[in-house]
Amino acid sequence: MGTKTVKTIEDIAKLANVSKSTVSRALNDSSLINPETKNRIKAIAEEHNFCMNLPARNLSRRQSCTVGFVTHSHQCGFTVEDMFGLEIMSAIGSGLDVLGYDLLLIHMKPRDNSWAHQYFDSGRVDGFIMMKTGRGHAYSKLLSEMNAPFIIWGVPEPEINGCTVTGDNLSGGILATEHLIRIGRKKIAFLGGPEYDLEAQLRQKGYETAMRNAGRKIEPDLMVNGDYYLESGKTGMQQLLEKTPDVDAVFVCGDVMAIGAIEVIQKSGRRVPEDVAVVGYDDLAIATYNNLPITTVRQNIQMSGKLLAQNLVQSIKTGVVTHVTVPVELVVRKSA
Amino acid sequence: MGTKTVKTIEDIAKLANVSKSTVSRALNDSSLINPETKNRIKAIAEEHNFCMNLPARNLSRRQSCTVGFVTHSHQCGFTVEDMFGLEIMSAIGSGLDVLGYDLLLIHMKPRDNSWAHQYFDSGRVDGFIMMKTGRGHAYSKLLSEMNAPFIIWGVPEPEINGCTVTGDNLSGGILATEHLIRIGRKKIAFLGGPEYDLEAQLRQKGYETAMRNAGRKIEPDLMVNGDYYLESGKTGMQQLLEKTPDVDAVFVCGDVMAIGAIEVIQKSGRRVPEDVAVVGYDDLAIATYNNLPITTVRQNIQMSGKLLAQNLVQSIKTGVVTHVTVPVELVVRKSA
């Protein structure tokens, strides 16, 4: 509770000698209002530093102008998805701000699907934003059944009937691989994501495309799957080194795994990038801040956040379902 | 809008053949209600998957059950405060959840103080959480003038009249330094924060305390200020190496700066930790994920988030202003 005396449109109405209907219209820039009256009212509001009660307005309009960002609980420390998600969340916030929407954090607990009802049916949020996860389908179904607008960061799939925004994974894979080819590497390996992961699949496709375009063979011994965690970067790289000791480059599907890979390479007595060049993916903060700054494929996080915001709000307002792909770019640092 | 037919307490009232007052009381576990009636109503609500409209309840109760987490815009990339803040935000979310409060993200723009009015006077949030910044005082004053409850992550200061939660910086400094002494280092340097920063001051005091306790001299040549950014870790370490080439350990006031310091040490031809041991501060995700995992002082982020949540809500409800210090612990990894 503040200490101000002018707190409702009724207070303004009295000061301006009009009805609160008129104040409401003036403050909402209704075209029905006499311009002079409107300006007079606005001036009074301004003078008193008036802020309309938003919950009341929202109740009346039956909307919340708020969207929920769905996160998992971070009890067990951070994963890549968390880090990437955290960075993008910030961008989403800016994007929503200019649209007059707010961002609410929603923590969903492990085996609890009640968050969707709790936040949507209660009128707390008008829609949801979530990062793609393995269980994306389940959540997507849940939300569709509730008729809740939502948008997902991830590759569009037939089963998911909400909006999507994703990076251009195919181009990303090509860019990374072409860079390694360009700097003269002969045995270029691929350290991927989980098999079911569509983003990783596309990055792999990019890798294969670039290899073929350069007249290279795709060798199964040069390809291994990871799961985006640090540990899998280490074990994956270990395997690659064992199968192909003279490997001289690796395109790793995530920056965190790339860090693991670099560690293993160095431990094996090889130098990065001299003996083995490493390209990562995502351009997380740790890519820059790592001891050996990582050459990586940058996802345009600012633009992605903005698009997630805009397209979700559009979907809330009109029901239009969109799918967009955001361009990526190669950022050359020291690891390749 | 969902597709359900039972959406208001009035719908439930009809089904149960009672008034909506009674439904309201039953669902709110009022002691006035006949237990049988209460159970009957609850069963009906359950059966229809009923979710009360929270904005309406909040409007009626004149509260929002929402607190705002104030962040800066991240246009120019991440800084330590951002990374630490991001991690703690997640913990705050969990903490608020069990109290029935929601977390709203507030992006404040560079030279714009309107966020406070916009979110508080509009009834959008009941209070604020913010990370300590150089301009903490200004914001603190702003919020106090509005009578807005708030809590700050940072060292309490007379000018700041809201709640605070902070790590035990003094102990942190002692722990880090004692570790370096214990592992036999002779020339232990201190790479601090900005001079005005109270947290860094306390860490420095911890360093000095541990040094004195061990009968060491405090040598100005072994101490230099940084600003938490990567770059200052590099330049700071550079200076230390020039002033004291045989420095064999450094306590760095932040993990990001520690990464910069390690890079400079290695570039100078020295090994970490063999030639120069490095202890960081914060235990950010990057401390683990760094190429050379960093020995650091862990701030208990989970507990801190929980306390920030609990004490702010308490302050909202009762006006009580609290100041708490959270214990820290040393995490030994590879850099020292």
Add this chain to the structure above:
DNA sequence: CTGAAAGCGCTTACAG
């Protein structure tokens, strides 16, 4: 224990 009524602070047909 329960209900009718007023109220939270807005918006918006409806009437003028």
Add this chain to the structure above:
DNA sequence: CTGAAAGCGCTTACAG
């Protein structure tokens, strides 16, 4: 162009 009135979906004195 403006206002009186009903309504958004709850809560909570007040009366019984």
